Amino acid sequence: MAVTEKAPTPVNGVAVDQLLQTVEAVKATPSIAKFKFRVHNRWATGSQNSSCAAAFSGANQELSHPKPFTLEADEPAILLGQDTAANPVEHLLHALASCVTTSMVYHAAAKGIRIDKIESSFEGDLDLRGFLELDPAVRKGYQGIRARFKISADVPDRELQELLGLGTSHSPVFDSLLHGVPIAVLAERA
Amino acid sequence: MAVTEKAPTPVNGVAVDQLLQTVEAVKATPSIAKFKFRVHNRWATGSQNSSCAAAFSGANQELSHPKPFTLEADEPAILLGQDTAANPVEHLLHALASCVTTSMVYHAAAKGIRIDKIESSFEGDLDLRGFLELDPAVRKGYQGIRARFKISADVPDRELQELLGLGTSHSPVFDSLLHGVPIAVLAERA
DSSP states (O other): OOOOOOOOOOBTTBOHHHHHHHHHHHHHOGGGGEEEEEEEEEEEETTEEEEEEEEEEETTEEEEEEEEEEEEEOOOGGGTSOOSSOOHHHHHHHHHHHHHHHHHHHHHHHTTOOEEEEEEEEEEEEETTTTTTSOTTSOSSOSEEEEEEEEEESSOGGGHHHHHHHHHHHOHHHHHHHHOOOEEEEEEEO | OOOOOOOOOOBTTBOHHHHHHHHHHHHHOGGGGEEEEEEEEEEEETTEEEEEEEEEEETTEEEEEEEEEEEEEOOOGGGTSOOSSOOHHHHHHHHHHHHHHHHHHHHHHHTTOOEEEEEEEEEEEEETTTTTTSOTTSOSSOSEEEEEEEEEESSOGGGHHHHHHHHHHHOHHHHHHHHOOOEEEEEEEO
16 A cells, blocks of 8 residues: 655645654754844824834844835824824734734644634724823833734634633744833934 | 914924823823723634724723724744734734834923934844743743834933933833733633
């Protein structure tokens, strides 16, 4: 009887065989796990600016996207903008939502948990008295963020929160935003 | 001789008269400073998902963008994606770059400092051994973020860093990411 090679089956759209190969490769050569991500931002006017995400490094090499991605930002009229794009704090919520979702999908795939559907709603509280420096007790940033996920997956209802925990406990953006990141900034003459 | 009304002059594309009116309005009614921003995210497959930023609340009312903004996310091939969009940690850098830039532009405008040009490069360090759970000492999130701004503005070179400080010290995303934000997540059956 011929031995047929088993075709690799993606789970949740994730090539689990490649994911496991990546884990083994990183175990053998930890330096390939180091990545640097970058954006280049240009101010247009007022609240309008855009970032370009083109190149990054990882696995000991310089890499680039097939085409550069342009990400726009503006503010709504009530915040004195032209409302041509999502604003920075909405982009922050998108970064968080997308990262928790992808982290959940990958880690569920690695465990063989099939997911059919994920939707999530994120909401963050801002008090502009911080930005406007009207009250030193009011922080500039989000005071809190709440997210509600609706998930259809191959787990009992009582394990849905644990499944979501695979996302929150592994997500780079969730960790960055929950615990904070050191940020260094330098200005020079253009 | 007729007294002519002085037309409000935008500085850096910011309607400074409206900005100062906003400050006075918030002083009179602090509750109008409370905003809630939201995104709704839908997972497509694998590393692909998108967020919609449509409605928000502020100034004691429900508000919405003239049209909903869709923000896409994916991962590059080396991270098992299809590379159709910037990834979540690039979106995080965009949120940060755009917010620091807009915060600098607004606060400079309020002080009457004219800015001609701003460009910035943001770079963040990630070690995937965190995400892959290969070393508990390695964090999942960014280990550090560096930004370099090139600015052309109506200030002496020695004050460029101070000008940039108007951005970092007031930016909601900078504060959120530097100091962290409480995040609550809930999962339920779709």
